[in-house]
Amino acid sequence: xxxxxxxxxxxxxxxxxxxxxxxxxxxxxxxxxxxxxxxxxxxxxxxxxxxxxxxxxxxxxxxxxxxxxxxxxxxxxxxxxxxxxxxxxxxxxxxxxxxxxxxxxxxxxxxxxxxxxxxxxxxxxxxxxxxxxxxxxxxxxxxxxxxxxxxxxxxxxxxxxxxxxxxxxxxxxxxxxxxxxxxxxxxxxxxxxxxxxxxxxxxxxxxxxxxxxxxxxxxxxxxxxxxxxxxxxxxxxxxxxxxxxxxxxxxxxxxxxxxxxxxxxxxxxxxxxxxxxxxxxxxxxxxxxxxxxxxxxxxxxxxxxxxxxxxxxxxxxxxxxx
Amino acid sequence: xxxxxxxxxxxxxxxxxxxxxxxxxxxxxxxxxxxxxxxxxxxxxxxxxxxxxxxxxxxxxxxxxxxxxxxxxxxxxxxxxxxxxxxxxxxxxxxxxxxxxxxxxxxxxxxxxxxxxxxxxxxxxxxxxxxxxxxxxxxxxxxxxxxxxxxxxxxxxxxxxxxxxxxxxxxxxxxxxxxxxxxxxxxxxxxxxxxxxxxxxxxxxxxxxxxxxxxxxxxxxxxxxxxxxxxxxxxxxxxxxxxxxxxxxxxxxxxxxxxxxxxxxxxxxxxxxxxxxxxxxxxxxxxxxxxxxxxxxxxxxxxxxxxxxxxxxxxxxxxxxx
Numbered sequence: 057x058x059x060x061x062x063x064x065x066x067x068x069x070x071x072x073x074x075x076x077x078x079x080x081x082x083x084x085x086x087x088x089x090x091x092x093x094x095x096x097x098x099x100x101x102x103x104x105x106x107x108x109x110x111x112x113x114x115x116x117x118x119x120x121x122x123x124x125x126x127x128x129x130x131x132x133x134x135x136x137x138x139x140x141x142x143x144x145x146x147x148x149x150x151x152x153x154x155x156x157x158x159x160x161x162x163x164x165x166x167x168x169x170x171x172x173x174x175x176x177x178x179x180x181x182x183x184x185x186x187x188x189x190x191x192x193x194x195x196x197x198x199x200x201x202x203x204x205x206x207x208x209x210x211x212x213x214x215x216x217x218x219x220x221x222x223x224x225x226x227x228x229x230x231x232x233x234x235x236x237x238x239x240x241x242x243x244x245x246x247x248x249x250x251x252x253x254x255x256x257x258x259x260x261x262x263x264x265x266x267x268x269x270x271x272x273x274x275x276x277x278x279x280x281x282x283x284x285x286x287x288x289x290x291x292x293x294x295x296x297x298x299x300x301x302x303x304x305x306x307x308x309x310x311x312x313x314x315x316x317x318x319x320x321x322x323x324x325x326x327x328x329x330x331x332x333x334x335x336x337x338x339x340x341x342x343x344x345x346x347x348x349x350x351x352x353x354x355x356x357x358x359x360x361x362x363x364x365x366x367x368x369x370x371x372x373x374x375x376x377x378x
Numbered sequence: 379x380x381x382x383x384x385x386x387x388x389x390x391x392x393x394x395x396x397x398x399x400x401x402x403x404x405x406x407x408x409x410x411x412x413x414x415x416x417x418x419x420x421x422x423x424x425x426x427x428x429x430x431x432x433x434x435x436x437x438x439x440x441x442x443x444x445x446x447x448x449x450x451x452x453x454x455x456x457x458x459x460x461x462x463x464x465x466x467x468x469x470x471x472x473x474x475x476x477x478x479x480x481x482x483x484x485x486x487x488x489x490x491x492x493x494x495x496x497x498x499x500x501x502x503x504x505x506x507x508x509x510x511x512x513x514x515x516x517x518x519x520x521x522x523x524x525x526x527x528x529x530x531x532x533x534x535x536x537x538x539x540x541x542x543x544x545x546x547x548x549x550x551x552x553x554x555x556x557x558x559x560x561x562x563x564x565x566x567x568x569x570x571x572x573x574x575x576x577x578x579x580x581x582x583x584x585x586x587x588x589x590x591x592x593x594x595x596x597x598x599x600x601x602x603x604x605x606x607x608x609x610x611x612x613x614x615x616x617x618x619x620x621x622x623x624x625x626x627x628x629x630x631x632x633x634x635x636x637x638x639x640x641x642x643x644x645x646x647x648x649x650x651x652x653x654x655x656x657x658x659x660x661x662x663x664x665x666x667x668x669x670x671x672x673x674x675x676x677x678x679x680x681x682x683x684x685x686x687x688x689x690x691x692x693x694x695x696x697x698x699x700x
Contacts, residue, residue: 083518083522084522085525085529087525087529088521088522088525139488139491142484143483143484143487143488161464162464162465162528163525163528165464165465165487166465166524166525167521167525169461169520169521169524170521170525172491172521173514173517173518173520173521176498176510176514176517177514177518179510179514180510180511180514183507184507185502185505185506185507185510188502188507189499191498192498192499192502193499195491195494195495196405196492196495196496196499198491199410199488199494199495200405200407200410200492202488203407203409203485203488203489203492204407206484206485207407207409
């Protein structure tokens, strides 16, 4: 399925999600809605709500409040972004000023807390304690992932294992929860719920590895933020971890030097070194591995439009880096 | 009941709460436990867990996991304190350095998120969706209250109504939720649940008004933070609101002047003006009003040790300011 066809077919769902995102933000304090809408409506591909929607439908759930429930995952994601931007003191996201730059850290921390509480309140309306249980576990893991990432900031000795632990917790568990909760609402048998849970997890890992590759190879306009921004904010990611382990002593020293004192003019040299040691190809290969696992997780499901969407999203992810 | 007798009789419960606070903090990331214990074990009177414990027992709940459930309210409270201290850039709380001073804002925001997630995870173990519903509503109101407080920072025109709205949301709803959830676990009839909910709310309002009075009349050692700290952090509270409304033009001007540029040597003059216009007495009177309402909310319950504790806590609160 072509990217454009995919988006076209999901257009109605995305519109319903966007509408629900605004509608469910109702609050006693108009300022909250203002900050909330800034982060929620400044782009974003609605990946998490769509994963939920598709997983729910793939699991036979036909409720007409799915768009409302889907906002749980975008609110949680937005809360994380708001707290992240404060943590990173980030000035720009998706090509726009970050909320903390406009309204200050204090307001942004508290609006993040509000979005978390709203997500919880919406989850309660599913009337299923298991949904809350999954979300409690997920948010705990996410907080741990964010803290691990912070503790590892600037750590040039980060291992591949530690890297995957961080990205699993900070990114993949929420996508996994979106899929699992879709399955729970559809009431599918346990093996299918488990398959969807794993699908979300593997897709999430692919998603983050791809994002981390793009941080090196993308351009500023496409990324909506400076190139090699991760390293600038202390995040050592897979391509660099690979390069550190493979590079000859002098190249490794040079990479470490640039990593600890990154300047805009070093971008070309870093890219050359990553290419020289096959580090971008290696990261693409790892992404492909998790992508294949995600495809496999879909095997037990009969053919359906939702399965085709899932397959299309999955393979499209990989194409972003090539 | 004397303060010492009260504490003596609740000693076992407080010990059980403290043990549960550490035990339930288990995490994959030792650093989180370290920061969490700093905020959780640096004093604090365990008011919220005790309110829950007593409400649950008063409602006939005799489960032996009450201490575990009680930590929900202390974790939520601690999460708020952590985010608050970042918002206020506060250097000292309870006479000790704040977590943000030691570990930086970033870590503290994320550990706050972790504690919130943990509270949610513990709430799920009650197996009651209503508990989650109450908590979702409570945390939403709390976030709104914190944001309102931030929006009102430095606003010398704050009305008494706005003041009560803020303190109800930022303080009273959590105490109310602790009592209500105790009642829910005990399974009492609705009117009794409502009575306990209102009791917690009225007690919470009393608690905050008393705290705001103490901020003016206490001494640094007793408060564990500088005197008139609220104003220093932009919070205009009841005694000052009253004084602004009652003072003669020149005194009002002088108060406004001091409020916008508070210096340590002004403490005596502010206290004198608050006394001159009966503003401390007025605030005490409002606290007494809510305190009486709280006492009334207990009337439908038969005599019991728990009811006596509640009555003792309630009347002791007022004595702190006289």
